[in-house]
Amino acid sequence: MARGAVALAAVGMLTVSGTCTSAAQDRAASAPAGRTGQLSQAAACPGLTGFTCATLTVPLDHGGDVPGRLGLKVATADNVKAPKGVLLFLTGGPGQPGVPFVERLSQKLAPALKDYRLVMVDQRGTGDNALQCPQLQQEMGSSDLTPPTARAVTDCAAAIGPDRRFYSTSDTVADLELLRRALGVRKMTLDGVSYGTYTAERYALAHPGRVSRLVLDSVVPQTGYDPMDLAALRAAPRVLTTACRATGCTTDPAADLAKVVDTYGNGVDVMDALTTWEFVDPDYTTMIDALHKAANGDPSLLQGLIEGVREGSAASAEELSQGLHAATLCLDGRYPWGRSDTPVAGRQEALEKAGAELTPADYGPFDAATATGLGSMLSCLHWPSTPVPPLPPVHRRLPGVPVLLLGGDRDLSTPLEWLYDQKRLTPHARVVVVPGAAHSVQSRAADDKGRQAVVDFLLGRD
Template sequence: MTNQRTRKSLLFALAASAAAATLAAPAQAAPAAAPALQWKPCADAPTRECADLSVPVDYRAPDGPRAHLAVSRLRTDHPEARRGTLLLIPGGPGGSGFDLLKQKGEAMRKETGGAYDIVSFDPRGTGTHGSSLAECGLDKADLEISSFIPWPGPDGDIGENAARGRRIADACARNGGPLLRSFTSANEVRDADLLRQALGERKLSVYGVSYGTYVAAQYAQQHPDRTDRVVLDSSGDPDPTRVARGWLANTSVGVADRFPDFAKWASTPGNPDRLADTPEAVQPMFLALAAKLDASPRTFADGHKLTGNHLRMGLLQTLHSDEGFAPLAKLIRAARDTTTDQLTVPDVLPVAVPQSDAAVRTATICNDVAWPKSLPAYRRAVAADRIRYPLTAGMPVSVMPCAFWKDEPADKPGRITSQGPSNILMVQNLRDPNTPYSGSLKMREALGERARLVTVDSGGHEAYLANGNACGDRTVSEFLKTGQRPAGDVVCR
């Protein structure tokens, strides 16, 4: 079953993104002294502690309005082995640090021998666990995920994408206010450093996953003297001209890299959800079914509507992990069964995007960089991408609300470089649908001797403590415990 975490990480299919830019320093630095953190047991888990961190909405006006971040901490269970604090930075933009700590904290504490207090936070704007909330006030129809994600029409037309993108941009400008304009990767880096001060730490070790690797890499580039050990899990192309827009475009490659894993599984003899006799037959079958649903959508008894784009969105939501293969196959089998509409629909169909998720994700990618404005250029890109990567049907290069965004970026992304301490370990699945391996190689090249790359011969998004690869997990854990990295890049089969 596709869980909520997977859905949130795939709202743009870039949620998984990566890491790359040095942002311009703010015109005025953050306050010298961070407010003290008042820790108390978390309501949902007394073994963890919770606190509120107050941060400036605008770091250029540090005495102005404040935003609030919900912070959570899992203390070391071996105080004598404590090295410092490990900050977990979730994907998104706008993923929950609370959820990431809940999912990985105990396992990471065990794997690292209690070397760290493990800390994370919910970014500004998410509205979760007490973090400040901002919304765009979007219409319900524009929040349905296969509409919110810019899937072109059956013939590649982007007219509806453009109209929806303009409505979303207008609503965010009208309703978001200064808080929404503050949703940037640059401010998440600043918030992380203010948290470091509040924790009383001279340095932070950092684990970033998916989009969180982007923030982690920025932090390591800007503050080399404040970073101890850095792990980038599921990175992407660091070229600053490709920030945000390029991450989405790269999912065309990622899905093409990953689909053969599903095709092999779906053609295995004895599989009760087998779809074809050979792996080579699965993709043509899927494309033909999507085209049929483009022409004649189905409506199941429970009201679920299944169009070609709903099916494609279901594919994106399930390639994240092997656990999604069976639900996807069941959806395909249901869509192919024309004998009845009385069907139980697998839990992979698109859902509505929460208002806060839509606001944070849209605002962050649109505030970070300026996007192209030319609709003809988007049409040409979609036409070419549909031919080269038919599984994603042009969506990754279609027009987003950022094409109509009202505000110019306050900070310009720069380049990740090899200048800095050699304290970065990258870990990457070979067949990642969201942050493809080809993008991680660009990051590896940019970092030079600052980094080592652990390639995990696996499919899916997220590598460390995620897919049972003992070699990859052991290498990352050893680095976090001892600082020892491989002498060179390694491949874990």
């Protein structure tokens, strides 16, 4: 749905090890100690001043048919009586935990946190309880565009087992409602980044009376993620051209990109590298130079960048669980063959048919092979048939609460086109676009414009 590289690109080499374990095995080994829907085992968060860490116990199956419980780590600020109530910050992926980012986010949002009680949670299947799929983790790292092998995908699904059907966004939304009740508050303000925006939207649609305000940063629209990623493919020329003009480069990166893909047939690799490069340099300076050289017959720099990005994007499951990432995307998504409960036989044929129906207007400077060959598509192509939860009406408008839509004009992970798609379904939306910023504006942008907009919005200065 959203890029797996959220705030994890270029983290350096990390060793991925261990044995695939199923959720059932994990529950048998260490069932949560608290009662369902309760926070327990509260203690000061190690290394964090002013925060308490606890465990929220939730049912594996909110429908009640399958026994089992999960323990979700939660960090809550100690200012329980904050005048504006709870600010629940939702991280991305899917697959990122929340608690490890408390210190960073509390610094970024400090001007607002005298009035809000910051709460962050490790969503089911993340953090210390991450779904572990070592081969898939090794192949994809922190990306969801790197194509995995079919064996890595099927091994992962088999390791998680039948419990994989309980890791959809709907399950997370139900967990968040239990968290609200456990916190003892009537409403919450939600601030989501990337996939976190989709989770926040889905929560607001399911529980419209429980939301005070929404901050949606690097927006994934409530209508869901397009596994062909066509909006991002079409946005690449705009993003690169904008970056080129801002830095005074003298090449035509849009033309170079088109020629590279046409010459080398490496659209998936190039898109994967571009999407990750925004975390390294939102000006894309080296990448623009590499595209120009490759377009003129020397692909060595570009190939080196592609290989370097793959190596540098390694991540442990505790940082971004590719098992959870696949399970959630496949349960949530709509694909050329249908949803995750569609039999595997026939999926490839449906994908090929959808690719054959694409035109250059659909994929911009790339090609149909790029649109049908991205990792997020291939993971779910090979994911075994799995029962899916019902989806909410995707075109129902968000509740009429104040909403801030925040984005960067250099973002390829969640392009601005998605932000404006969501705006059409948001009655009271304020839009702030930060020039020169890429993905995750609040956390990563050099310009403070976006963070100040969030603080003003949260404090009602908008």
